[in-house]
Amino acid sequence: MCKKIVLLLVLATVLSPMGMAQEQAQNIDVIVMVDITWSLYESFQDIEQYLLGTLLNEVLHPGDTFHLIRFSDHTQVEITEVNLGSQTISSIRGKIAGLKNLRWQYGHYTDLLGAVGYLVKFTEERPASNKKVVILVTDGIHDPAPGTPVPENALALKEAFLKQAEQFKRPGWELHILRIPGKAPDSGAGTTQGSEETPFFEAFNKDFQNSVTDYTADKDRELLAQTAGLVQVIFPENVGEVGKEFDIPVKIANNSDIDVTLRLEKAISAGSDILISPGEIRVNRKSTADFAVPVRLPDSIAEGPGSLDVRLEASGAERILSLEGKIGLVYVPGKPYGLPLWFKSLPVFILIGLALIALLLLLFFFLRSRGISFSPLKLFRPGGAGKDYSFKTKQKYLYANGHHSYAIEMIVGMQNRQIGLRNVHRIPKNKSLIVGGGRSSFLIFLVPVPGNMAAIGYDGNKFTFTPRKREFFPELKGPISNCLGKKIIVKSKKGYVFDLTFEHYISPLDKINAIFHAVKSKTASGS
Known part of the structure; x- marks a missing residue:
């Protein structure tokens, strides 16, 4: 049953490193308060195994203390003032084993307000030398027995819980809340509560939201870790x-x-x-x-x-x-x-250096394949950092030399040209650059097309356009020699028709210079 599993989990949270200090060992007082409105007796063997096994033998240290409190319509301390040490383990086991003979009688009512008040007072009475780790397991339902003093309405109840929440905000105190789904007893008494917020959780979520964990039946270990903050x-x-x-x-x-x-x-x-x-x-x-x-x-x-x-x-x-x-x-x-x-085993900084060198080499070959001259060694030359050695095509690389053509631009009809120099490249002599989608040097993104659908090459004298996937070029029967300025019709798989043209690229700076030269020449001739 749900209650059985929840009890097991909560008591197991005591075995975790609740709010641990990273370097400094510190004794802790573990105070567990459990809502036991319904049957616990059937699950006692599981609880006993956790208390006698993992908790005492592996997690709690000498100098720690453990306190177990149950509540329903009233509050009852079951185990307290247990100073863990090698000579007290056997007596602790005897006390825990004896609990199963009590045959706890759990009522149908829950005085949550009174129980939390008792929990504050009980924690205050512990010695201040140890850190306080408080675990509260509840469904958040406040349904006290008839005759119990209660606030006059839900708002007043929430205000009372808010005041109690403030009392847990003390140095050395850690509050962890495991929220379980409420369910009315079989007899019909009590209150049913699903996932809705109760006045208790409305109040405690305000300041302890990170410390409230919802019960999940299929994630026992993760629930333990989250509940206890370990x-x-x-x-x-x-x-x-x-x-x-x-x-x-x-x-x-x-x-x-x-x-x-x-x-x-x-x-x-x-x-x-x-x-x-x-x-x-x-x-x-x-x-x-x-x-x-x-x-x-x-x-x-x-x-x-x-x-x-x-x-x-x-x-x-x-x-x-x-x-x-x-x-x-x-x-x-x-x-x-x-x-x-x-x-x-290599130091991290060496691994980072090797990764950077590999990245620079990849960039070098990538840029060279697109006709962009770039040498990573320039970055490390004296004064190199102050020069423009960026990874883009620079003005001087727009012109032809003995190894590359001058820069050409691919213009695609209806495709935005404001993409920098993405479709502007020089072509190495006797080499070709790819035209198409994906990672092509000359990129078509107007409509989906495959990569490597065509290529444009330079033989040192002229440019030649070669279709590699003929189905996209219905009007071509073969390569186009001297292709600059010629309109090439392309048809996508879905029948969209557009054109592309290759032109000699003239940069804005060259255009401005040409205008200045023209003005200067005209002025000179007029004088």
């Missing part, structure tokens, strides 16, 4: 085929309110450390990051399908959820690791 390590279920060395791709979910830097120190499997090299990752608050854990399979792993049990050891956070995982895999001896270890 850091969680999420292992993959299966990594497929791997060699002797491989990376385990884990996710680090930081649900806390602070940035966390985790330092991975060991990966234990079959009693041995299988971690190839330590690593470190910084995860911002309320975010998730991918992290590759490099490991070497232990000799006990046989060839073929199998699994790997691994336990990570990390520092940088006092409490982390799910440091242990079971990963399915298929061991294939001799399968390469992927990137070599020497490459993975």
